[in-house]
Amino acid sequence: MTTNSEPVTTKNAVPQMTFTETEFDFGTVTEGDILKHNFSFTNTGNAPLVIVNAKGSCGCTVSNWSKEPIAPGATSEMLVTFNTNGKPNHQNKQVTITTNTAIGKHILKIKAMVTPKIKNTTSGVPLSK
Structure with a gap:
């Protein structure tokens, strides 16, 4: 008598992070502005999605x-x-998101054209508008 030594496979429960958008352009803004954008996502997988961490590419970007x-x-x-x-x-x-999905890492990107503040050339202090 022979037995089948191959394991029986079942569909693994895996979360999946699906964003409505992964990039956002703020357009032209003024230096000193605090810009905010919500990136919406859905767990399109079949297990709970856990976000372990989200780290910006610099200290100026927070999630x-x-x-x-x-x-x-x-x-x-x-x-x-x-x-x-x-x-x-x-x-x-960019913001790098670490999750428990099969991919593990997801990237969100933002961009802006930041208009520099006008500075007083003699003192180096920004002029009021």
Whole structure:
């Protein structure tokens, strides 16, 4: 008598993070503005989604998210904040999200054209408008 030594496979429960958008352009802004954008996502998998960490490409980019697991089919948001102070001209930033999905890492991108503050050439202090 022979036996089948291959394991029986069952569908593994895996969360999946599906964003409505992964990039956002703030357009032209003024240096010193605090920019905020919510990236909406859905757990399109069949297991709870856990966001372990979300790290900006620099200290000027911060993200905020739900620390609770997101159930299959549920929608949530990740708030990305970008402080333009001291960041003139064209800016491209990203947030790397670490999750329990099969991929493990997801990237969100933001960009803006930051108009520099006008400075008094004699004192170096920004002029009031």
